[in-house]
Amino acid sequence: xxxxxxxxxxxxxxxxxxxxxxxxxCASEPSDITYRRRGDEAFSQGRFEDARVPYIKYNQIRxxxxxxxYKLGLCDARTGRPAEAVQNLRxxxxxxxxxxxxxxxxxxxxxxxxxxxGLYELLRWRTEQPGLSDDYIRLGRFAAMMGDADExxxxxKTAAKIDQGLTVAPQLALADFYQSIGDxxxxxxxxxxxxxxxxxxxxxNGRIRALGFIPGPTFHITPAEYNR
Numbered sequence: 577x578x579x580x581x582x583x584x585x586x587x588x589x590x591x592x593x594x595x596x597x598x599x600x601x602c603a604s605e606p607s608d609i610t611y612r613r614r615g616d617e618a619f620s621q622g623r624f625e626d627a628r629v630p631y632i633k634y635n636q637i638r639x640x641x642x643x644x645x646y647k648l649g650l651c652d653a654r655t656g657r658p659a660e661a662v663q664n665l666r667x668x669x670x671x672x673x674x675x676x677x678x679x680x681x682x683x684x685x686x687x688x689x690x691x692x693x694g695l696y697e698l699l700r701w702r703t704e705q706p707g708l709s710d711d712y713i714r715l716g717r718f719a720a721m722m723g724d725a726d727e728x729x730x731x732x733k734t735a736a737k738i739d740q741g742l743t744v745a746p747q748l749a750l751a752d753f754y755q756s757i758g759d760x761x762x763x764x765x766x767x768x769x770x771x772x773x774x775x776x777x778x779x780x781n782g783r784i785r786a787l788g789f790i791p792g793p794t795f796h797i798t799p800a801e802y803n804r
Contacts, residue, residue, distance in 0.1 A: 608637040615647065624651040642671035646678050653685055661685045669698075676710070683718060692722055703731075709739040713749045720753055728753055741799030744770045744777055751783070760787065771796035 606614075615630035631648040635641075649664035665682040672678055679702065686695040699715040716731030732753055736746035747770035754763040764787055770780045771791055784791040 606633075608634050611637065612644070615644075619647055619651065624654040627651050628655065640671075642668045642675070642678065645671070646681065649685065650681060653681075653688065658685065658689045662689055662691070673705075680714065683714065687718060687721060695722075703734075707738075709735040709743075709746055711735075712738065713746060716749060716753065720756060725757060736799070736801045739801065740804070741769065741802030742773065742804075744773050744780065746801075747773065747799060748780070763787070764789070765797075768795060768797045769799040772798055772802075 611630040611634040615627045615634060618624070618627035618630070628648065628651045631644055631651065634644055635648070645664045646668035649661045649668060652658070652661035652664060662682075662685045665678065665685045668678045669675070669682040679698070683695060683698060686692075686698065695718060699711075699718055702711040703715055712731045712735035716728045716735065719725075719731055720728035729750075732746065732750045736750060739746045741747075747766045751763045751766040751770065754760075754766065764784070767780055767784050767787075770777060771784065774780065775791075775793060775796065781791045784795070789795065
């Protein structure tokens with residue numbers, strides 16, 4: 577006599593078996609959090625090659641995080657993948673254009689692949705949006721790196737003008753520029769202006785001494801852009 581199978585029992589066993597398969601499949605594929613953790617750990621230790629794949633996997637599961645594109649772009653740059661670095665850093669910068677760290681990294685990536693037209697477009701756009709002193713300093717720095725001394729000097733002077741002679745950074749940027757082109761007279765002049773702003777600034781005092789002068793309260797001069 578053939579026993580009729582218990583349909584409910586078979587159904588339960590089948591359900592359990594399918595659940596086990598699904599659980600096994602999930603267990604074999606790490607979660608987005610796991611990939612993020614693996615990537616961040618390798619990144620923090622400077623193991624950029626090891627960080628790349630977890631970040632790529634994370635993006636496949638959960639795209640849209642500017643920080644991950646940024647870190648992936650840095651991994652690309654440090655492992656000899658400049659084109660990929662440009663692509664990922666462009667995404668990060670586009671997603672969070674107010675993040676100066678992302679913009680700086682994207683600009684460097686463009687410079688590294690000699691994409692100067694795109695670099696100038698980015699840097700000049702930044703001088704309009706939002707057009708801060710730091711944006712002009714960045715433009716000047718990269719212009720100098722590209723060998724455009726006239727553009728660099730104008731950008732640095734514009735940064736100092738916007739700043740109105742109130743902080744050391746634009747004056748030091750100008751001092752650095754003049755040092756790079758061998759103009760010691762103008763370098764010293766800007767260091768004196770920086771000394772006016774901060775008489776205790778360690779780098780400023782050290783550089784003045786390196787040029788053979790003794791900094792002091794009577795050595796500084798008012799910045800050309802000072803407007804107070």
